Amino acid sequence: MDENQTCDVIVIGAGPAGMMAAGQAALAGARVILLEKMDSPGKKLSITGKKRCNLTNTADLPMFIDHFSPNGRFLRQAFGRFFRDDLLEFFETINIHTETERGGRIFPSNGDAAFVTDHLSQWASEAGARITLRSPVARLIVKNGYINAVETRGKQTIPTKAAILCTGGATFTDTGSTGDGYRMAQAVGHSLAPLRPALVPLKTAGSTAQRLQGLSLHNIRFSVFFDQKKVIDAFGEMLFTHFGISGPVVLTHSGEIVDALRAGKHVSVSIDLKPALDENKLDARLLRELDQGGKQHIRTMLKHLLPAKMIAVCADQTDIPLDRPCHQVTAQDRRRLLTWLKDLRLEVTASLPLEAGMVTMGGVALKEVNPRTMMSKVVNGLFFAGEVLDLAADTGGFNLQAAFSTGWLAGRQAASFTLK
Numbered sequence: 001m002d003e004n005q006t007c008d009v010i011v012i013g014a015g016p017a018g019m020m021a022a023g024q025a026a027l028a029g030a031r032v033i034l035l036e037k038m039d040s041p042g043k044k045l046s047i048t049g050k051k052r053c054n055l056t057n058t059a060d061l062p063m064f065i066d067h068f069s070p071n072g073r074f075l076r077q078a079f080g081r082f083f084r085d086d087l088l089e090f091f092e093t094i095n096i097h098t099e100t101e102r103g104g105r106i107f108p109s110n111g112d113a114a115f116v117t118d119h120l121s122q123w124a125s126e127a128g129a130r131i132t133l134r135s136p137v138a139r140l141i142v143k144n145g146y147i148n149a150v151e152t153r154g155k156q157t158i159p160t161k162a163a164i165l166c167t168g169g170a171t172f173t174d175t176g177s178t179g180d181g182y183r184m185a186q187a188v189g190h191s192l193a194p195l196r197p198a199l200v201p202l203k204t205a206g207s208t209a210q211r212l213q214g215l216s217l218h219n220i221r222f223s224v225f226f227d228q229k230k231v232i233d234a235f236g237e238m239l240f241t242h243f244g245i246s247g248p249v250v251l252t253h254s255g256e257i258v259d260a261l262r263a264g265k266h267v268s269v270s271i272d273l274k275p276a277l278d279e280n281k282l283d284a285r286l287l288r289e290l291d292q293g294g295k296q297h298i299r300t301m302l303k304h305l306l307p308a309k310m311i312a313v314c315a316d317q318t319d320i321p322l323d324r325p326c327h328q329v330t331a332q333d334r335r336r337l338l339t340w341l342k343d344l345r346l347e348v349t350a351s352l353p354l355e356a357g358m359v360t361m362g363g364v365a366l367k368e369v370n371p372r373t374m375m376s377k378v379v380n381g382l383f384f385a386g387e388v389l390d391l392a393a394d395t396g397g398f399n400l401q402a403a404f405s406t407g408w409l410a411g412r413q414a415a416s417f418t419l420k
């Protein structure tokens with residue numbers, strides 16, 4: 001990198017927020033340098049949506065904001081300026097066509113996240129931003145309350161009138177998002193909301209999950225209890241792993257669970273394997289099947305009711321030997337079986353660490369950032385965009401839309417700040 005280069009805006013981090021911010025600032029007339037520490041831009045973007053990149057969602061504005069609960073209101077201004085339809089129109093102009101799937105999730109038609117990354121970085125560069133790879137930023141330099149320069153880890157100082165911090169969260173760290181931005185923001189006077197993982201798998205007590213590892217359950221009812229009080233009641237898909245539970249319905253609610261565990265609450269989950277049947281209907285079905293089973297072992301009957309992997313676990317936990325003939329199953333046995341099918345309980349002991357979450361909850365405190373401009377209220381000329389802010393949503397394309405919308409706004413505003 002040329003040490004004497006001058007510029008108006010330095011964007012730190014070439015993820016979706018940084019590339020959008022850099023391109024927009026350049027289009028608005030600013031001289032822009034985009035510094036990325038990795039050897040290619042958008043490493044995380046390229047693995048999003050199982051490498052298919054769930055770009056955004058068809059949800060309306062209030063629902064979108066709801067997905068970022070409790071901090072979604074902060075995004076109202078950014079979404080007001082650049083929302084989903086603007087994003088889709090933007091993608092069309094750079095030859096990324098999109099398709100809508102189940103749950104309103106919008107993906108590139110070719111289902112290729114790396115293609116999105118390539119086109120976005122090419123667009124930012126053609127817009128005039130100079131993308132410099134392998135350039136980790138170490139420090140923001142502030143003078144008299146204004147951003148003055150940034151210092152790279154190689155001790156190069158690059159003077160600038162504005163900087164946009166787009167360093168992302170602190171999860172999936174081998175993509176480059178190692179939480180540097182949090183430390184840099186803190187060092188110039190910003191406070192942080194505590195960092196914790198969201199969209200993260202959970203550890204459970206006992207051996208149930210381990211015995212069922214690899215098993216996916218579809219169409220189950222998933223309820224969560226904090227200190228024995230039911231607080232979440234959801235339907236969906238989940239997965240058992242060697243340490244606990246994961247899968248869409250678990251990940252979606254993991255943020256709330258992480259916060260409850262941090263608050264010292266006892267957390268348990270209940271899995272209803274037969275949500276379409278209430279207890280009376282399920283009991284009638286069990287009675288019928290046991291009756292028809294006659295001298296057959298209960299193992300045979302359970303094969304109609306459960307995935308193969310669950311049969312031995314069910315027998316152990318209900319205390320019904322698998323070689324018991326159906327006609328010898330007692331009313332108490334049947335009651336225990338019914339309870340197990342409707343309320344398979346697991347105690348949640350912890351989440352996997354921050355690094356393993358898909359997004360970071362917490363980050364640069366929103367009260368210190370102007371939502372109309374994304375500019376810091378602590379340092380003039382310092383802007384923020386993307387996951388470095390205290391914003392996190394569940395799955396569905398919401399997080400990327402927030403990165404693009406805040407990146408768009410920060411880029412435009414940083415340019416006008418420097419060109420005033």
Ligand SMILES: Cc1cc2nc3c(=O)[nH]c(=O)nc-3n(C[C@H](O)[C@H](O)[C@H](O)COP(=O)(O)OP(=O)(O)OC[C@H]3O[C@@H](n4cnc5c(N)ncnc54)[C@H](O)[C@@H]3O)c2cc1C
Nearest residue numbers: 013015016017037048049054137168176386387397399400
């Ligand atoms: C496996 C996975 C799948 C996901 N799938 C989806 C999905 O389908 N849809 C969705 O909406 N969201 C998804 N997310 C979340 C989404 O990827 C993030 O919210 C989004 O990438 C945040 O964008 P960002 O630009 O703020 O940060 P990032 O994408 O994290 O980019 C930050 C960039 O800053 C760089 N950087 C960091 N520190 C420095 C430094 N000191 N100097 C220079 N550069 C630095 C990093 O190398 C990185 O390139 C997924 C996340 C994961 C982990």
